Amino acid sequence: MKQFDIAVLGGGPGGYVAAIRAAKEGQSVVLIEADELGGTCLNRGCIPSKTLLKQAEVVNDIKKFEKWGVKTNGLQFSLEQMMGRKDQVIHQLRRGISSLLNANKIEVYRGFGTIQQDCSIDINLGDDQKKIHADRIIIATGSRPLIPNIPGLDQCNVYTSDTIFDINEIPNSLMIIGGGVIGVEFACIFASLNVKVTIVETEDRIISSEDDEASAELRKSLERQGIEILTDHEVISLSDSDIEFKAIIKDSDGNKKKLIAEKVLLAVGRVPNTKGLENLNLEMKGPFIKVNHKMETSQLNVYAVGDVIGGLQLAHVASAEGIIAAMNAGGEQVERDDYFRVVPRCIYTFPQVASVGYTESEAENLGYHVKKVKFPLQANGKALAMGEDEGFIKVISEEQYGEVLGVVIVGTQATEIISEASSYIFLEGTVEELSKMIHPHPSLSEGFFESANALMGNSIHM
Amino acid sequence: MANEVFMPKLGASMESGTILQWFKEEGESISEGEMLFEVMTDKVNIEIEADSTGVLLKKLYEVNDEVPVNQVIAYIGQKTEDVEGLMKESLEDERDKTPNDNKEDHNLMPFKEREKIRATPAARKQARDYQIELNEIVGTGPRGRIQLDDVKEFVNKLEPDVKVTPLATKIAKAEQINLDEIKGSGVQGKIMSEDVRPQRSRVGEERREERIQMKGIRKVISQRMIESAFTAPHATITTEVDMSAIKEMRQELLPRIEEQIGERISYTEIIMKAVGLMLKKHRIINSSLQDDYIILHPNVNIGLAVAAPDGLVVPVIKECDQRGLTELTEVTKGVTRLARENKLNLDQMSGSTFTISNLGMYAIDAFSPIINQPESAILGVGRILEKPVGVAGTIVLRPMMALSLSFDHRIIDGAPAAAFLTELKETLEKPIVMLA
Ligand SMILES: Cc1cc2nc3c(=O)[nH]c(=O)nc-3n(C[C@H](O)[C@H](O)[C@H](O)COP(=O)(O)OP(=O)(O)OC[C@H]3O[C@@H](n4cnc5c(N)ncnc54)[C@H](O)[C@@H]3O)c2cc1C
Secondary structure, three states: EEEEEEEOOOOOHHHHHHHHHHHHHHEEEEEEOOOOOHHHHHHHOHHHHHHHHHHHHHHHHHHHHHOOOOOOOOEEEEEEEEHHHHHHHHHHHHHHHHHHHHHOOEEEEEEEEOOOOEEEEEEOOOOEEEEEEEEEEEEEOOOOOOOOOOHHHHHOOOEEOOOOOHHOOOOOOEEEEEOOHHHHHHHHHHHHHOEEEEEEOOOOOOOOOOOOOHHHHHHHHHHHOOOOOOOEEEEEEEEEEEOOOEEEEOOOOEEEEEEEEEEOOOOOOOOEOOOOOHHHOOOOOOOOOOOOOEEOOOOOOOOOOHHHHHHOOOOOHHHHHHHHHHHHHOOOOOOHHOOOOOOOOOOOOOOOEEEEEOHHHHHOOOOOOOOEEEEEHOOOOOOOOOOOOOOOEEEEOOOOEEEEEEEEEEEHHHHHHHHHHHHHOOOOOOOOHHHHHHOOOOOOOOHHHHHHHHHOOOOOOO | OOEEEEEOOOOOOOOEEEEEOOOOHHHHHHOOOOOEEEEEEEOOOOEEEOOOEHHHHHHEEOOOOEEEEEEEEEEEEOOOOOOOHHHHHHHHHHHHHHHOOOOOHHHHOHHHHHHHHOOOOOHHHHHHHHOOOHHHOOOOOOHOOOOEEEEEEEEHHOOOOOOEEEHHHHHHHHHOHHHOOOOOOOHOOEHHHHHHHHOOOOOOOOOOOOOOOOOHHHHHHHHHHHHHHHHHHHHHHEEEEHHHHHHHHHHHHHHHHHHHHHHOHHHOOOHHHHHHHHHHHHHHEEEEEEEEEEEEEOOOOOOEOOEEOOOEEEEEOOOOOHHHHHHHHHHHHHHHHHHHHHOOOOOHHHHOOOOEEOOOOOOOOOOOOOOOOOEEEEEEEEEEEEEEEEOEEEEEEEEEEEEEEEEOOOOOOHHHHHHHHHHHHHHHHHHHHHOO
């Protein structure tokens, strides 16, 4: 039986990053991945969705350019080519991960791993079985789409985020069940392809975990793009007639109505992958694996990171946790708090929504004297020049010292400029420095500068 | 000529002391009787006065250094005096005594080089703490000797100034916190807001654990408790005493004694007196184990557990059996006061042969105290509480008090322990027999 210092189960952004870091700590490392390297994020998550979203943005831009006097002779698009480019991006990144693992002398097994009580791992290589042993194990098995209990759903061939990236025909209409982060991103992708999109969401607003002004702003924009949004609506049954799907939906008053769509995408949340881990009898926290601030599970020498432990299910969170686990497994002592002071949350819709730090209500609940300013992008020269003036920059600060507590941006490129806000929070800059720091003109980030000056009581353009 | 300051021997058993703080800096003048440094022994912390007047020329040891007794730790003399020669002598003395003692230095550099570099002990220690090779430092002392200041300056050059975030700067300013004194928790010691933020307990904020370093008296207590609990097999027996007679007696004595010495006699002193007399009789309870011998002590010296600000201390009241209640009250009140003010000297804390721990001021009835080694037993005193008791066929209320005796079962069997406690109870219930 082959022996390693550290085994990593799962090759997503949690697992492969942990493996590389552990190798850099001087450990002998094995990585076991049942499917493709890169996990959900690379193969059916962040990367393919962002690739398609970029293409959707181009399509939207071209439609917009018509009005600006830039004429194309009729807009045509090839789904096949679009998907081809998406696959190309995935392949290139996968090759990248593979060569990084190689360069760090990490042994990679492509097969499903089952952990035994003694920390040995049985790997199912299809035609072959392999058994290895490691002193320490990092679990990074990720998550998969949740299939809810909707009557009739089991008879229907609906899409999930796992399968929709392989769609080969553009449907006329798409019903998206779930108005969370994943649902609204797909809504934008398909709306740009002229698909009639309807989002059905049980909560009273879309992206309900985010700032409510951001949620309202995004809703306005999505509806302007022709997306129908039914909040406070629950799908109570679903049927599939081969040509179209029929859903019965119910609002909060109990009124029912029928909703027809050619295709259905389920995006109602994700469940952790815990198959193959049963023998460890790990302590759980709800459906997720319970870990402490050092990413240790209830079992000695077993760590867990990423979507499988719940919390913010984001790739950069998984990677940061992977690094912490790898360092601790490699004999160092690091705690989650040292790395998690800021975690940006990004949604790549049109417009984008990005936030970092506390929301207004969180900050208030923590007892801060909150002072906030919302700067509309309509007052920003660059946004107007770009024809992307939807949205705002909201800076939430603490009154006495001007600590930047949180920032919410709705607008184009929000997911890029949020990092300036992250830096301010992480390095503990205050509104005062922000109000003095010269920003390039014209730029979207001037919105920060304006907000900070407004908070200091010296705004020029507000 | 400069006067040497020695690590004092504060008690018969003291072999070394740890310097807890220096009250003077090098170059500061000091007069005889002024506090110079604080030292910790295995029993107590004591502030030590200077025994000569002059300028503190040199400190040879740093805070937290453990120094054997009678070793030179500093020089006091005239400003212009050169202490190098003197130091050399005392250092050489030291080296002769402990040829292989400076182990860490050996690790720092090859033997030959080490020989060449001249540095004061304090400088060596500082360099070691910062993991700096001495040969990187330029000495400015006589004949190129590296002084503490040289090391400090070297370190300062490595870390030019305090790094602090803008937010932390603002908070520190508002809170009037001196940033030089703050240890930053950020990257490369950068001072972050958390390092200077006043403790606030905000709603919903996750409460953090607080860490108190086990040091000083706390560490001593911890070691002694472990030693006692894990070497001496403890057994505890309890009994209840009717305190009616003692209560009456105390009421009578109270004004008389107060008038004489201005102190109010408490139950503790009366119990101490009774215990003292009983120990004289039951000698095995007043004993210690030393190797293969049980030592029966000729004197009855009772230690009294006192809650001092930094933790438990046990001042000793000697010859309890010999003293009258007035004297006992005076002595006991005196040492407990010193204990609470952290001012006991080592002799006031040594030599006990038995200990009493009185928790009667709390709502404690009985408990199992841990023996104060190397003694063989300890008496726990509970509160006095009116309780229904049967007296000659009727139920009456009586002020009852529980006594708990923990004894070292290696030395004392159950029967003699029980006999002691029984007679103690009888004595307290009929205090007149103390006069017999
Ligand atoms: C459509 C979509 C879009 C997303 N967009 C973003 C985004 O823009 N930004 C962002 O930060 N996050 C995004 N996410 C979330 C992100 O993909 C996940 O948070 C991230 O992939 C979690 O990483 P992980 O390593 O924990 O798990 P995963 O990426 O799920 O990887 C787990 C891996 O473990 C393997 N595995 C499981 N069990 C075993 C076993 N027993 N043996 C061997 N291998 C096993 C799986 O095959 C999988 O490859 C998106 C997710 C989806 C679905």
